[in-house]
Amino acid sequence: MSEPGATGALQAALAAEHAAVYGYGVVGAYLTGGSRAAATADWVAHQNARDELEAMLRSRGSQPGPAAVAYQLPISVRTSGQAVSLAVILEERIATAYLGLVALSTPALRQLGALQVRESALRAAFWRGSTVAFPGLTAAALAAPRRNPAIGRDS
Amino acid sequence: MADPTRRALIAAAAALPLVAVSGCNGVDVLASPPRQAPDVGLLRAAIAAEQLLVTQYAAVLRGLASSGAGGPAALTAALEPLLGQHRAHLAELRSRLVVPAGSASPPPSARATRAPAVPAAPAAAVAFLRAAEQAAAAAMLSRLTGASASLAQLFASISASEATHVPVLDDAARDVPARAGA
Numbered sequence: 001m002s003e004p005g006a007t008g009a010l011q012a013a014l015a016a017e018h019a020a021v022y023g024y025g026v027v028g029a030y031l032t033g034g035s036r037a038a039a040t041a042d043w044v045a046h047q048n049a050r051d052e053l054e055a056m057l058r059s060r061g062s063q064p065g066p067a068a069v070a071y072q073l074p075i076s077v078r079t080s081g082q083a084v085s086l087a088v089i090l091e092e093r094i095a096t097a098y099l100g101l102v103a104l105s106t107p108a109l110r111q112l113g114a115l116q117v118r119e120s121a122l123r124a125a126f127w128r129g130s131t132v133a134f135p136g137l138t139a140a141a142l143a144a145p146r147r148n149p150a151i152g153r154d155s
Numbered sequence: 156m157a158d159p160t161r162r163a164l165i166a167a168a169a170a171l172p173l174v175a176v177s178g179c180n181g182v183d184v185l186a187s188p189p190r191q192a193p194d195v196g197l198l199r200a201a202i203a204a205e206q207l208l209v210t211q212y213a214a215v216l217r218g219l220a221s222s223g224a225g226g227p228a229a230l231t232a233a234l235e236p237l238l239g240q241h242r243a244h245l246a247e248l249r250s251r252l253v254v255p256a257g258s259a260s261p262p263p264s265a266r267a268t269r270a271p272a273v274p275a276a277p278a279a280a281v282a283f284l285r286a287a288e289q290a291a292a293a294a295m296l297s298r299l300t301g302a303s304a305s306l307a308q309l310f311a312s313i314s315a316s317e318a319t320h321v322p323v324l325d326d327a328a329r330d331v332p333a334r335a336g337a
Contacts (some may be wrong), residue, residue, distance in 0.1 A: 035229035095315070102311045103304040110299050114311040118292075119317035122322070130236065131319040137312045141305070144243070144250040 006109060007062050008035035009100040010053055018067035018095035026073065030083035039087065042123050046094075049116065065098045084127050091124035095136025141146075172306040194306050197298045198252045201310065204291050205245040207271065211287055214273045215280045227277055233327040234284070237320050244313045251306060279333045285324040292317035 024043035032037050054064040074089050075082060098120065101113025121135035134142060185251045212234060219231050274280045295314035 081333075099308045099311060102299070107300055107303070110307060111296075114296055114299055114307075114314065117311050118315040118318045121319050122294075125319040125322070131240060131323060132294060133240040133316050134247070134309075134312045135315045135319070137308065141240050141308070142247055144247040 003104055003106045003109075006057045006104055006106060007057065007060060009062075009109070009113075010057050011062070011065050012100050013097045013113075014050060014053040014057065014065055016094050017046050017053060018065075019071050020046040020090045020094055021050055022067065022071045023073065023086055024079055025084045027087045027090075030077060030080050032080075035080070035084070038126065039083075042087070043049060045119070046121070047127070067093055087127040088124050090118045091127065092136065095120040096138065097123075156166050175324075179180060192303075193293075193301050194303050195252070197302050197310075198248060198304065201295060201298060201313075202245065202248045204294055205241055205248055208241045208287060208291055209238065209245055210271050211273055211284065212241060215284060217270075218275055218280065219277065222275070224259065227331060229330050230277055230281070230327050233323060233330075237284075237323060240316055240320075244316065247309065248313075253310065278328060281324050281328045281331060285321055285328070288317050288320045288324065292321075 021043065024039055024046060028036055028039035028043060033100040073086060075086055077083050077086050095117045098113045098116040101109045102117065104110055104113070117136050121132075124135065125131045215229060216234055216238065219227065219234075257267050274283050292314045295310050295317065302310060
């Protein structure tokens with residue numbers, strides 16, 4: 001049941017969740033009304049995901065990695081627009097981390113990773129206000145020639 | 156669903172009886188490698204599914220453009236990026252398909268290029284695309300088992316992208332008057 005690499009991938013996802021829990025605290029602080037409610041809901045979702053990963057690691061006999069005392073935010077946040085941008089970045093990192101679980105061969109971990117990539121993509125699309133073709137996948141992971149196919153021009 | 160999808164799945168399944176038959180030879184079953192990597196069958200199914208979505212979106216957009224009054228501009232603007240993302244999915248999936256030498260590959264697009272039947276009324280067309288996205292996202296997840304690590308990541312990412320299209324279509328549906336042809 002303990003596939004090599006599984007613990008590392010779970011710890012990486014947990015580290016991303018710790019960062020997201022911290023980050024959404026910042027995001028929510030700069031938002032009001034419905035946006036703030038959405039940020040709070042996402043903050044709770046990341047806390048739940050973090051708890052689930054910690055339980056999974058413990059059940060495998062591994063000590064879950066702790067949250068850092070503070071995180072260097074990827075962008076400086078002083079406005080609501082920047083707070084929304086931070087939420088998008090947090091979700092993109094979360095999706096990438098969970099794709100690490102998808103790369104494992106254990107079916108349950110693969111499925112869990114895929115479901116979390118989907119949840120993250122849905123949250124990211126909400127904050128971004130638009131969708132992307134490859135949530136969580138970096139440009140380097142894509143093989144097709146980059147011809148900016150996201151532009152919906154007829155070929 | 157799509158004929159190409161079904162054919163690809165059947166093609167993938169057809170590889171299994173070969174193993175079962177050679178199982179009569181006992182240990183030999185391990186000696187004869189499969190004729191094609193499991194990824195090939197999964198990829199062909201995924202490509203067929205994306206191809207179908209692309210043709211469905213294109214057909215809906217064509218219908219909107221020809222529906223007089225220029226079609227609902229907001230709906231067209233909502234659908235075009237989604238079509239672009241499906242084209243990107245298709246291009247990436249195709250780039251991963253490395254067909255082993257000597258294996259017969261089905262003609263890729265002979266069938267899929269035929270225009271699929273899509274509802275003419277905008278509201279019905281959006282509901283149709285919504286159902287197609289949900290089915291495609293679920294089918295993409297079902298291909299995770301047995302896929303190589305990097306292909307599984309691609310399938311999961313594409314499935315997630317398709318899941319995000321559903322709320323976009325829900326928003327678009329709210330902007331479309333329910334009566335047909337409006």
